[in-house]
Amino acid sequence: MNSTLKEVAERAGVHPGTASRALNPQTQALVSDATVRRVQAAAKALSYRPNSMARGLKTNRTTMVGIVVPDLSNPLFPPIVRGAEEVLSRAGYTCLIADTDNDPRREADSFETLRGRHVDGLIVASAERDDDAVRAVAEAGVPIVLINRRTDRARVPAVMGDDWAGIEQSVRHLVELGHRCIAHLSGPEHLSTGVERARAFRHAVVELGADDDPALSEACRTYSVEEGARAARVLLDRVGDRATAIVAGNDQIAVGVLDVLRERGLVCPRDLSVVGYNDMPFMDKLSPALTTVHVPHEDIGREAAQTLVRWLSGENGAPSATTTLPVDLVVRESTAPPRDGRGQPG
Amino acid sequence: MNSTLKEVAERAGVHPGTASRALNPQTQALVSDATVRRVQAAAKALSYRPNSMARGLKTNRTTMVGIVVPDLSNPLFPPIVRGAEEVLSRAGYTCLIADTDNDPRREADSFETLRGRHVDGLIVASAERDDDAVRAVAEAGVPIVLINRRTDRARVPAVMGDDWAGIEQSVRHLVELGHRCIAHLSGPEHLSTGVERARAFRHAVVELGADDDPALSEACRTYSVEEGARAARVLLDRVGDRATAIVAGNDQIAVGVLDVLRERGLVCPRDLSVVGYNDMPFMDKLSPALTTVHVPHEDIGREAAQTLVRWLSGENGAPSATTTLPVDLVVRESTAPPRDGRGQPG
C-alpha cells in the first residue's frame, strides 16, 4: 500500500539512488530532465510518499518542531500556535504540540518526549522566569525560541508583545480620563509577564503623576478568573473605595474583578474602571465590554516560527535578541472618568 | 551528544541486541536481571534516548497519531485536543496536531502530511458530511476516529455529544417556560451537527407541541458570530415578533443573535429568549449569561483517544459504532417566559 523508493525506481527503470536524486528538489539538477520526468511519473502512479523516518535517520533531521504551551484551553495560545504552524508548515516542518497544563514537571516531560522524537527545534510559550528545563534544553544546543514569557537569566531568544508599552497605554488612558488612584492586580511573580507588567505599571504611574503606593498592588498566583476575584477582594478590602481604576494583569484577572464588582453591588465603569490585557476572544461581548490591550498573538507565533526557521536553516548563527511586537489599547466600555469628587491624589 | 544504543551496549559490556531487549519493557523478561540493571545504568549515565525514527523504521510503527481540527482558535476544540492528548500520551503516543482552517483542501493536505509522517492513526474533528479525504484515508486502512462531526455514508467510528438530546432539552425548557413559537438558526448544512440538530429541533417541536413552521428555521453557512447575526436579521425580518425564542445552532450563532437584538433595541430574555449550544468558555460571563447546552468536550476527546488506542492495540477489530456522550442544558439568564399575550400557538 505504501510504496517505497525502490519500487518507484524499478518502475522508472532506474537505480534507487537516481530516483532519490530525481525526487529531491535539491539534487534534481544532477539528473537528466527525461529521467526526472519518468521518475516523477512513476512516483505519482504509485502515489509514493517518502518515508520521513528513513530520511530522518539518514539526514539526522526530522523537519519536526515542538510547540510547548502551558494551556491550550487558554484562548491566548491557539492563535499563537496557528501563527507558528502556518509559517512552519510552509517551511516544510510539522508541529508537535505539547500542553504542560502549567506544570513545570510536565514541561520537562514534554521536552523529554520531544527530544526523543528528535525535533529540530522548539517553540516554548510555557517558560517560567527561572526555568531549569528551558535552560537545560538550550544548553544542550537545541534551537529554542520563547514566546510571550521569557526566562530571567538564560540567553534564549524570545518573541513577545510590548508589555511595557501596553501597560503604559493603559495607565495613560486612565490618567487622561482623570484617574489618579489606580490599582494593579499583577500576574504571577514566577512569570516574566507578571513582573514586567508590574514593573511597567509602577513606572507609568510615577511617570504620569498618579499615586505610587504599594498598597495599590496585589499579585495573583495564577492567571485565572478565580485568582483575579480573590485578589480583587483583597485589594478592595484593603483600599476601600479609594482606588478608582484597576489595571489587571490579564483578561482572566479582569473578568474576576468584574465578577467581584457585581458581587459587591458596584458598577463598572461608574464605580471602578477596569482594564484587561491580551484582548481574548469575546472580551468585546462582556458587559461592560472590556477595555484591554490587544496583543497580536498570531503575529507573535509567526515571528517566533520565522526566527526558528532562520535559525534552523543555519544561515546566521543563533539569534539571541528578544523581539518585541507592538500592542494597542482597545478602549471599550469598562473605563470611564471617575465619579465626581473622586480620582484626586490620595 | 545523543548517545546510541550501541554506545550504551558497549558501556554495559553487552551486545546491542541485548541492550535493546533490556531497555524494552516487552522483551525485558528475556534478559537476566543483572544485565537489565547494568544496561539501564549505562543508559542513564549516557542519558540515552532511543531514536524513534530508527525504531519506527524497523517496527513500521511511529507511536504518533494525528489530530485534525477545523480551527484551534474555536474554544470548542482545545478541550477536545487536551482530552485526547492526555489519553494518548499516557498510552505512549505523541500527537501531531493539524488545523485545517475549515478548508477541505487543507484537510486533505493535512492527511497527506500526517500519512507522510506515518502516524499510526487519526482523530479527526473536521469531517464534513460528505468528506472525500476522510473516506480515502479510511479506505486506505488508516485507523481513524471522528469527533463531534461525522460523515454521512462512510462507516467510520465517531464520538460525539448527544445532539438529539441536547436540542430536545433546549426545546423542552422553552416550552416549559411557555414558549410556543420557537425559531431555530441551524448550523451549516454540510456539517453533521448542523443537520442533526436541525432534525432534532423539528422533531422536538412537533413532539412537544410547539409551532412546526419551516419559516421559523434559517440555516447559517458557517458557525460564526457574523453568520449568526446575519441569519438572525433574516429570521426577524421574516417572522417579526412572532417568535418568542431562538434555539441557536451553537454558541457563536447565539452571540450573533444577542448582537442583533441589541442592535434592534430588543432585550433578551424579555423580548426573546436565546439558547446556545456547546457552553464555550465565558458564555456564563455574557449578559445575559447564555443558557446553553454543555457538551463534555474533554471527555469526548478522551473517549475518542481510547477508542483509537484500543483499535491500534489490535485486540478487537475496527470499532464501527458511533459513541454518544450525554449533554446537559445549563439554564442561565438568556431564557425566560414569553411576555404577556405572546407565546401562544401562532
Next chain:
DNA sequence: GTGAAAGCGCTAACAC
C-alpha cells in the same frame, strides 16, 4: 548522468 554500496539506529528471527 547514473549505478554501486555503505550506513543512519534500531529490532527481531535465528543461532548457540
Next chain:
DNA sequence: GTGTTAGCGCTTTCAC
C-alpha cells in the same frame, strides 16, 4: 540468556 545477522527506506560518496 546472549550474540549474530539482516534489513527497515532512504541519502550520499565514490566510481565510472
